[in-house]
Amino acid sequence: MLESEQNGAASRFAERAVGERSESAGVSAAPSVPDPELVEPPRRRRFSAEYKLRVLREADACSRPGEVGALLRREGLYSSLLTEWRRQRERGALAALERPRGRPRADPRDAEMAELRRRLERSQAELVKARKVIEVQGNVSALLGELLEPRGAQETTER
Numbered sequence: 001m002l003e004s005e006q007n008g009a010a011s012r013f014a015e016r017a018v019g020e021r022s023e024s025a026g027v028s029a030a031p032s033v034p035d036p037e038l039v040e041p042p043r044r045r046r047f048s049a050e051y052k053l054r055v056l057r058e059a060d061a062c063s064r065p066g067e068v069g070a071l072l073r074r075e076g077l078y079s080s081l082l083t084e085w086r087r088q089r090e091r092g093a094l095a096a097l098e099r100p101r102g103r104p105r106a107d108p109r110d111a112e113m114a115e116l117r118r119r120l121e122r123s124q125a126e127l128v129k130a131r132k133v134i135e136v137q138g139n140v141s142a143l144l145g146e147l148l149e150p151r152g153a154q155e156t157t158e159r
Contacts, residue, residue: 052085 055075059082062068072079 053089055082056085056089 055071055077058071059068062071068079068082072082
């Protein structure tokens with residue numbers, strides 16, 4: 001009896017281990033429940049300058065208590081964003097509001113210039129090597145010329 005109970009528990013465990021998460025072996029999860037393992041990562045929201053200015057105008061128009069809170073709830077915003085947008089508006093116009101957060105994008109011309117500099121340095125190093133090789137070849141040629149020249153030819157040219 002004990003052995004059959006253990007086998008039954010093991011088979012139920014094996015069935016659940018394959019893919020079921022509920023205690024009952026035959027009931028599957030409802031299709032409306034999303035799988036928690038397939039959740040998309042949250043994305044940072046980006047607001048256009050026009051939207052920011054519109055929300056700021058609406059917030060400035062609020063006069064009764066609780067209206068700003070209702071506006072923020074309706075738009076799904078935090079009060080800190082409102083404060084930050086007001087500061088941006090005071091500092092400078094639409095361009096400051098549209099400026100994206102984070103590190104500015106690298107200029108593609110900078111990457112191209114860096115690549116061209118590397119290629120120039122490589123070419124200059126190869127040129128220096130080639131000049132040394134040519135110099136060595138000239139020295140070897142002159143030395144071989146002296147060694148291979150007949151001795152009589154030197155004496156006749158000296159006279």
